[in-house]
Amino acid sequence: MELIVRPIATDLTYRVLFKTPLLELIKEANRITTISKILKAFQIRLNDIKFNNQAPSDDFMHFSRFYDNTFLDVSFGYEELSAKLRHPQNIEQVKTLFGRLADIISSVASNHQKMIIQRHFETEGNANLYLMSLNPTHPEKFEKFLSDTGVFYTLKIPDHELIIHITLVSSLFVNNGLFLSSEMDFLPNKYDFNTAFKTAIEYNDYIVEGLNLKIKDKL
Numbered sequence: 001m002e003l004i005v006r007p008i009a010t011d012l013t014y015r016v017l018f019k020t021p022l023l024e025l026i027k028e029a030n031r032i033t034t035i036s037k038i039l040k041a042f043q044i045r046l047n048d049i050k051f052n053n054q055a056p057s058d059d060f061m062h063f064s065r066f067y068d069n070t071f072l073d074v075s076f077g078y079e080e081l082s083a084k085l086r087h088p089q090n091i092e093q094v095k096t097l098f099g100r101l102a103d104i105i106s107s108v109a110s111n112h113q114k115m116i117i118q119r120h121f122e123t124e125g126n127a128n129l130y131l132m133s134l135n136p137t138h139p140e141k142f143e144k145f146l147s148d149t150g151v152f153y154t155l156k157i158p159d160h161e162l163i164i165h166i167t168l169v170s171s172l173f174v175n176n177g178l179f180l181s182s183e184m185d186f187l188p189n190k191y192d193f194n195t196a197f198k199t200a201i202e203y204n205d206y207i208v209e210g211l212n213l214k215i216k217d218k219l
Contacts, residue, residue, distance in 0.1 A: 001133040005121035006216045008174050014098045015082040016105065017112040022078045025060070034076075034104065038063065041100040042072070058082065072097055081105060095197055102193030113186040113193070115200045120171045121178045121213075127170060130178075134168070134211075155207075160199050162186055166207055182207055 024030045035049065042065055050062045058077035065072050070093060071086040083101055088094045123130070128148060135149045150169030157164070163185045171177035184200045191199065208215060 001130050002212045002214060003127070003130045003178075004124040004214045004216060005178060006124075007119050008122050008171075008177065009120040010086075010088060011116075011118045012085045012088065012094055012098075013082065013114070013116040013118075014085075014101070015080065015112075015114040015116075016102075016110045017080045018078075018105075019109040019111045021057075022108065025078055035061070037104045038076075041104065042097075067093070067097075074101065091201065098197065099193060106192070110189050111187070113189045113191065113196045115184045115196065116181065117184075117200070117204050118179070118181045120174050121180065121215075122174050123176055123178060127176045127178050131168070131170065155203075157203070160186065161188055161190055162199065162203070164203060164207070168211065178213075180208075180211075180213075 025034065035046070038044070038049065038061070039046065042063070044063055044065055048063050048065065052059050052062065056077060057079040059075040060078060061076040063074055068089070069087050070089055072083065073086075074083045075081070081101060083098060085094060085097060088097075131149050131151070134151045138146055138149060148170050150167070152168075153166040155164040155166065156162075165181075165183040165185075167179075167181040169179050171179040182204055184203065186196050186199075189196070
């Protein structure tokens with residue numbers, strides 16, 4: 001069953017786990033170099049960076065910034081980096097902002113890259129009927145109370161060392177809408193950011209096509 005949908009809200013997450021902790025950041029001189037790169041790349045002030053000695057692994061440095069309606073939130077630790085982007089304007093903006101982070105850690109070896117694409121859609125058809133077509137069976141005991149259903153798939157793509165977890169359910173925020181989440185794990189990671197990003201976008205399109213969703217006003 002084909003369903004025409006339109007994105008209402010889009011959130012993306014980019015996460016990198018380092019092979020070894022960046023213990024060199026303990027030295028003040030090395031921290032200054034990294035901080036300088038962050039300030040220049042994202043055009044923020046030193047006051048915008050919050051330091052947290054209680055969470056050195058994943059949130060030693062934290063900053064956020066609005067780009068018009070797009071919100072970027074970044075956590076930088078000795079062992080991992082994660083960034084969230086809400087309401088991006090287009091795919092070029094996503095690549096630019098996440099790419100700036102990747103440039104800062106380009107010399108750091110990583111064993112895991114993760115990209116998550118989450119979207120809420122409004123639909124031009126019956127979202128519940130569409131979900132039922134994907135998942136027509138359910139436990140008999142649920143028959144009396146069942147009002148909705150959803151699907152979860154796992155794809156493994158050996159050529160890219162990529163595992164994708166796909167969740168598609170009714171949206172909690174959009175009436176007669178859908179929520180689609182694609183979690184893409186490059187593990188063990190063998191790519192730089194640009195290659196991983198290109199691969200993730202290609203398989204995101206592959207997933208949408210496989211689910212028979214026709215997207216209007218694509219990101």
